[in-house]
Amino acid sequence: RALKFYSSVRLDIRRTQSIKSGGDVVGNRTKIKVKKNKVAPPFRETEFDIMFMENGISKVGEIIDLGEAIGLIEKRGAFYRYNEELVGQGRENAKQTLMENTDLAFELEDQIRTHYGLPSMAEMNADIVE
Structure with a gap:
């Protein structure tokens, strides 16, 4: 319960869709929201692909x-x-x-x-x- 008050940065990470090649899932489209940030401006969002067989992002x-x-x-x-x-x-x-x-x-x-x-x-x- 107290963890959210002590943390410096909190992120909300969600998969928005699966990326498929043929019938296989090869990655995820991911959306990240900054919920709390004590070191930079909060409430920013980004969206990117995470590919499993490549280098990640x-x-x-x-x-x-x-x-x-x-x-x-x-x-x-x-x-x-x-x-x-x-x-x-x-x-x-x-x-x-x-x-x-x-x-x-x-x-x-x-x-x-x-x-x-x-x-x-x-x-x-x-x-x-x-």
Whole structure:
């Protein structure tokens, strides 16, 4: 009972849907709400894919979500487009396209990073080399 008063951060984690490939469940779409936070602003929300056979949180899924949020990727029905070019029909097909076409994924990620004022991937790699 007293645990919720002593904790610094409390999160509400819920699975919103299962991600399937064929008939098998390969991941979950997860929604997290910050219920309490003594070290940063509370009541924020996020949603992302957790893939079981990959590295956990899906990076290409994040690229699609953020690209769509800032208007880089356009979603018309089930179709995802970038610069009027079809990326995929359905979210999982769009993710697969970005996994196979790494140049496109890097281009989108750089534009997303620039939009949010973060250093580009090229700048980050240059810092590592130096």
